[in-house]
Amino acid sequence: MTTFELTKEYVEKIEAAIEQKDEKMLMAEMEELYPADIASILLELDGEPAHYLITLVDTETGAEILSYIEPEDRKRFIKERFTVEEIAKYVNLFDSDDAVDLLNEQTIEVREKVIALIEDREQARFIIDLLHYPEDVAGGLMQKELIKVNTNWTVSECVEEIRRQAEDVEKVYAVYVVDDDQKLKGIVSLKRIILARKNTKIENIVDEEIVYVETTRPAEEVAEIMQRYDLEAIPVVNTLGRLLGRITIDDVVDFITDKAEEDIQVMAGITGEAEEDDSVWDLAKARLPWLIVGVIGSLLAATVIGRFEDEFKKVAALAAFIPIMGSTGGNVGIQTSSLIVQSLAEKSGITTSLGQRLFKIILVALVNGIIIGSMAGLYVYLSGETQLFFVVCISLLSVVVLASFTGTVTPLLLDKLGINPAIASGPFITTANDIIGIGTYLMIANLLLHL
Amino acid sequence: MTTFELTKEYVEKIEAAIEQKDEKMLMAEMEELYPADIASILLELDGEPAHYLITLVDTETGAEILSYIEPEDRKRFIKERFTVEEIAKYVNLFDSDDAVDLLNEQTIEVREKVIALIEDREQARFIIDLLHYPEDVAGGLMQKELIKVNTNWTVSECVEEIRRQAEDVEKVYAVYVVDDDQKLKGIVSLKRIILARKNTKIENIVDEEIVYVETTRPAEEVAEIMQRYDLEAIPVVNTLGRLLGRITIDDVVDFITDKAEEDIQVMAGITGEAEEDDSVWDLAKARLPWLIVGVIGSLLAATVIGRFEDEFKKVAALAAFIPIMGSTGGNVGIQTSSLIVQSLAEKSGITTSLGQRLFKIILVALVNGIIIGSMAGLYVYLSGETQLFFVVCISLLSVVVLASFTGTVTPLLLDKLGINPAIASGPFITTANDIIGIGTYLMIANLLLHL
Structure with missing residues (x-):
């Protein structure tokens, strides 16, 4: 066969058959499918019909199906419908690594009851052995089954x-x-x-x-x-x-793939493992922490700007360049930090010294800073706000250099402290660079315009 | 053996031995290592010594070493030092899929000469067959070797x-x-x-x-x-x-892994496959396009703000809340679009309708918008700028809802148009949301304050 495509119509057909308890038709359908595909059908059904469907197939297939369901979904599914005896029956047939994953999703109480009920005692010993290891080391990934x-x-x-x-x-x-x-x-x-x-x-x-x-x-x-x-x-x-x-x-x-997804979520400022089909409240919660960090940062920026209120009264055009300083700081910071994070992940063994890194990154920043500084300068000139010409050009160049610096140092520092450096490509660094950019701009404006 | 760690000292030792043409020592060292590890040593050497080292090992090992080098590095290495005869000697022993990858990195002229020189004519036929397929389909990934x-x-x-x-x-x-x-x-x-x-x-x-x-x-x-x-x-x-x-x-x-790295670079606003050890100019070039997009966007924002110059003269405190509108718009946009991009990548077959998606996302936006809107409102109240209270709260809520909307629609639209939707989590959407956020804020201010 080529590959199975899950359609709405198909799910509705299966749902109807479950409703009518049409065992014959359902068993014939399941016979045709791979366990991985049956797993994806279960996810589209409610708890009760899903449980009914899995009890229709033989235990071996049922175990395989369960091993293909993602941890979060499986946890909920099992908690709602399965007795410990049922869990033990399936775990008995799992590969030992998958069995441990499934048991780690349960409460300690359920876990112990299940282990006591496993028929194959060698399997039970395997599982007890493996439960000692943390999930993120080789021991936590291994299976005992081998020749x-x-x-x-x-x-x-x-x-x-x-x-x-x-x-x-x-x-x-x-x-x-x-x-x-x-x-x-x-x-x-x-x-x-x-x-x-x-x-x-x-x-x-x-x-x-x-x-x-x-x-x-x-x-x-x-x-x-x-x-x-x-x-x-x-x-x-x-x-x-x-x-x-x-x-x-x-x-x-x-x-x-889980790691890559996690890195992208960190960059996007989403905590936990949010998926589009989570509940409204879960989704809101996953986003809130970083939004709040961003808001606090921006309110800090607001305080900084507030101190220059008189300057804005005198040169109202100053306000127009707040966004370019903030967003350029943020963009350059992310670009720099994500290259550093990437080279940390690849770790070739031979590490470049901090000095060499910074030297090169500052060179890159100067090249780009001069180019975009000139673009902004041209805009200022054409818009007639000539008094701001030097303020905007010099500020933008400084912002690019500063943001490159923080974008380099932050992930390296986080890595040294044992914190996932990918955080440095997220909203935290963007917000920090936003504030630094705007602050730099206002100070330079203050100095150059003698306001 | 456990695994090989490449150190600076080791590379220096190998370099010295190459300098002295100490074949015996080098061959003994290479004997101990896996081809994948020798490949990582070659990358630390200059072209000439690297070429010398690879000619010291037997052709079979040499071919394996070459198959472990990344395309970009291999292309440069081969172009600088290898004759077509040498290339043909190695390609003769490659797996057919790797052989095609290597040949695709060469000019058409070199490619044809090499194919003509391959000793194993079955291998040559395999290669000619495989060269027909684009690199990003099954035909471009497959090898002909099988039983x-x-x-x-x-x-x-x-x-x-x-x-x-x-x-x-x-x-x-x-x-x-x-x-x-x-x-x-x-x-x-x-x-x-x-x-x-x-x-x-x-x-x-x-x-x-x-x-x-x-x-x-x-x-x-x-x-x-x-x-x-x-x-x-x-x-x-x-x-x-x-x-x-x-x-x-x-x-x-x-x-x-290549795909994941690419997605992260797209999000970070880096074009091409930049690595930290590329040249200053290459690094600058990889970053410039998105920086320029960002600058143009921010200058557009500057133009919008410029239109409200009189308002800033009257209520200078207005300027203080420009950053919070811009950055919240950007953050919410990225959070939303990356969840959509992720669910597009997972495509379960059953797709939620645009209406359902939007409804849920707007609900999430309302929850978060009310929470951060209140935070900002509290700040405004405490800072004594009470005239701006409603302006800031209402604007922030609107910005969160609007950014959620564009963050949902943009990736879906890009996907429909056959463009990689991951672009929507990059600087493009951030910049767009920046401008939308600031524009919304100023319009609401104008309405509510009757400036």
């Missing part, structure tokens, strides 16, 4: 192990080789296993030049490493080098 | 095919099954092949429920599909359903 063989085994023993685990480990990619102490020695790709003779020893075909991470490695770095070395799975070890689990590329891709 | 078997074959014939192609197809993941017309029938995972009996017919173990794309599918959608269904590779077919190639997850991951 592990001893370096002394033969290829046919290895194939037997794959057969034994075939049901638990859906995607194999490669077999991990450990020594008698469970220490990771290397990997053997499935291709290699297919092409080797049955009685070949694993130690003769193991690839020992492999990349692995420790459980404490931050998730960002895991993503960067898997991307750099083009890996579809990476083994995770403890400090002793013992193999504990593996991280698969699908989880890392989800992590990368 | 293809006929539905009538047995497992052992299939294993023979894997053996035959083992060298060309580095990562296999799964075997693609076609009929006598080369039409894609399904896939067989390597796990399944390992566990099957040798004389089992492929048609008995083929998984026919697979997801594929046509060559013309946009790259964004391919990324979304592979992510939705957790695929590590997806087959690409032509309109007749014939199997032409496959796209692997590593290329899609690169696409996703």
Whole structure:
């Protein structure tokens, strides 16, 4: 099949069938679809019909469907309709990493009840192990399901192990080789296993030049490493080098896209993970913090401007250039800080010194400041406000240079303090640069015009 | 090994060894490293030493190293130092998709010479095939290397095919099954092949429920599909359903991160793919277009304000609230448009109507507008400018509502026109909202104060 397109008509058809409890039709429809697609249908239904639909398919498919629903939606869905027994039935069939994600969304009470009810006790042990790790490190991303063989085994023993685990480990990619102490020695790709003779020893075909991470490695770095070395799975070890689990590329891709979405929301001044279909109040709340920061900043600017009231009475045209100073300060600040944030994220290991960075950035600012300063100067000249010519040109140049400076220093400082530097490309820096820009302008005006 | 960290000291050590032509030491060092890591060292060296270093390793490793270098850097590096014969030698060993990427970076003349010199004529044919596709569709992302078997074959014939192609197809993941017309029938995972009996017919173990794309599918959608269904590779077919190639997850991951970086640059008002280590002039150029848009916008605002010069002479305090109107307009506009852009990118198939969207967004705007309007009102009251109380409160509320409206409509309009709606979260909309905010404020002031 190509890919499934969810339409309003289709959802209405399914809703009608649920209404009439037309099990036969519904089961036939679900049979045709992938679990990921059924998950997207559930999101369009109310709690009760959605719950009914998921209980119609077999438990295995149901578990897969649940694993495809986003955390926030799943949390609500499960809380409203599922008994702990039902949750345990599905979690029993989850991959261990997904199981932990789902349990982390529940209250501690529900979590403990569910773990006690899980039928497969190995799975329960896996989950208890994984619950120790924070969500944003390698340990929190890994799954326990993998094929592990001893370096002394033969290829046919290895194939037997794959057969034994075939049901638990859906995607194999490669077999991990450990020594008698469970220490990771290397990997053997499935291709290699297919092409080797049955009685070949694993130690003769193991690839020992492999990349692995420790459980404490931050998730960002895991993503960067898997991307750099083009890996579809990476083994995770403890400090002793013992193999504990593996991280698969699908989880890392989800992590990368979530991270990118978060960065964009930070830039746009939205807190939390707002989505257009959240409630009015949630949406308002997600926007308020930064709007309030912006308002406080602007009221500070208002106070600054208020001090120059007499000057405005004398040269009313001064007011006309408040917006250009504010918005240029904001624009230049964002441009500069987002390049710095980007280079911090890529961290090549070799870091440019602060002095070199600033020198270059000030050069760029001078070039751009002179160009846009001349444009504004021309406007002033043509509009006949010639007394403001030097005030506007010099102020604009200063604003560009100053905003470049704060746009460089702020993200670097935040990074040093362990705060996400992406915040520096958001409304905070814009507001700060707004005020700095307007303040600079008024001071220069005051100096040059002897008001 | 864990992962390689590139330090200044290490680069200096390598530079010194190149200076002294210490081949033995260099080859020993390179032996220890992954191609991806050698690629990052090359980027720290000048053209001549970098070229020397890559000629020291065997051609296969050299080809891998080149495949890990970013397009822009590679283009410069190759242009400066490589003969067409050298390029052909490396391209001969590339995966076909990487080969096409590299050739697309060259001039048509170089491209044709290189293709004529490629030793492996099958590879040359692959490349010529792939050069037809634009870079941003499935055909432009796919590689021709894959294992293809006929539905009538047995497992052992299939294993023979894997053996035959083992060298060309580095990562296999799964075997693609076609009929006598080369039409894609399904896939067989390597796990399944390992566990099957040798004389089992492929048609008995083929998984026919697979997801594929046509060559013309946009790259964004391919990324979304592979992510939705957790695929590590997806087959690409032509309109007749014939199997032409496959796209692997590593290329899609690169696409996703490039896309995210681009979106952030668009939001920050930077054109082209600027990096902090570009030249001063390149950096200045990347920022200028949006700065100029901002300046023109602000000068328009200056003209609007200029018309109210008499009002400022009468009520100088009016000037103090110009920044709050401009920046609130800008902030609300960005918040709104980036949520819309995000929901456009996720496109769930079921689209909310424009009316519903606007209704909800206006509600959110009213909630926030009343809250920040009251804050500003309190400030006005406390600062003693009571005559401006209603002007500021009503203006701020109107600005929030208006900016929410333009922030919703602009990205939807751009999307309809086939323009990247992310532009609407950039300086363009901020500037527009700045002007609208200030204009609204001055008109309301004029009305209410009867100036």
